[in-house]
Amino acid sequence: QKEVEQNSGPLSVPEGAIASLNCTYSDRGSQSFFWYRQYSGKSPELIMFIYSNGDKEDGRFTAQLNKASQYVSLLIRDSQPSDSATYLCAVNPPGGGGNKLTFGTGTQLKVEL
Amino acid sequence: NAGVTQTPKFRILKIGQSMTLQCTQDMNHNYMYWYRQDPGMGLKLIYYSVGAGITDKGEVPNGYNVSRSTTEDFPLRLELAAPSQTSVYFCASRAGGPLDTQYFGPGTRLTVL
Numbered sequence: 001q002k003e004v005e006q007n008s009g010p011l012s013v014p015e016g017a018i019a020s021l022n023c024t025y026s027d028r029g030s031q032s033f034f035w036y037r038q039y040s041g042k043s044p045e046l047i048m049f050i051y052s053n054g055d056k057e058d059g060r061f062t063a064q065l066n067k068a069s070q071y072v073s074l075l076i077r078d079s080q081p082s083d084s085a086t087y088l089c090a091v092n093p094p095g096g097g098g099n100k101l102t103f104g105t106g107t108q109l110k111v112e113l
Numbered sequence: 114n115a116g117v118t119q120t121p122k123f124r125i126l127k128i129g130q131s132m133t134l135q136c137t138q139d140m141n142h143n144y145m146y147w148y149r150q151d152p153g154m155g156l157k158l159i160y161y162s163v164g165a166g167i168t169d170k171g172e173v174p175n176g177y178n179v180s181r182s183t184t185e186d187f188p189l190r191l192e193l194a195a196p197s198q199t200s201v202y203f204c205a206s207r208a209g210g211p212l213d214t215q216y217f218g219p220g221t222r223l224t225v226l
Binding site: 031034042044045046051092099100101105 | 146154155158163171210211212216217218
């Protein structure tokens with residue numbers, strides 16, 4: 001089982017719709033969770049992070065964490081064509097030397113006009 | 114405050130040549146990382162460092178070497194380049210706490226022919 005799993009997509013949503021991106025992780029003791037956006041040919045950039053169960057909202061983005069079920073999700077409201085990118089989920093496992101984030105392989109999102 | 118910088122942006126190597134990818138951060142971060150990303154794939158950790166003078170292997174270290182003589186710099190050395198090392202290389206840094214963001218450099222696109 002992969003440590004961090006994401007559906008590779010592509011996930012296609014119409015402009016203005018809600019995009020829902022999901023991520024599951026295997027290490028139950030993981031402490032914090034990050035969502036990065038990566039445009040084609042660019043480096044990953046942080047969108048938001050979450051460490052407590054529940055929802056965390058930042059503008060059009062909402063991160064949701066359920067530690068009991070070991071999943072974290074990212075909702076993008078009012079999706080725009082500029083949101084078209086690959087979204088990487090990253091997990092900070094417990095006690096790992098070097099505080100190494102473990103990344104999923106990413107979900108490609110396409111927002112269609 | 115430039116963040117994480119990488120040089121060069123692009124490079125073409127011949128099989129068997131060697132080169133050093135440079136990475137510098139100006140955020141006084143303890144932790145630094147080197148990743149490679151193959152087309153359509155996720156990030157794979159090559160090497161990481163928890164501070165000056167301390168480095169350790171990641172998931173795919175073969176064919177690479179690193180050093181960390183200062184907090185700011187973390188160069189990645191490729192010896193005897195092979196076509197399998199054709200990839201995009203990202204350097205990243207992080208302060209170190211479980212909630213700290215990992216910042217990425219712009220990447221180096223390397224082709225080995």
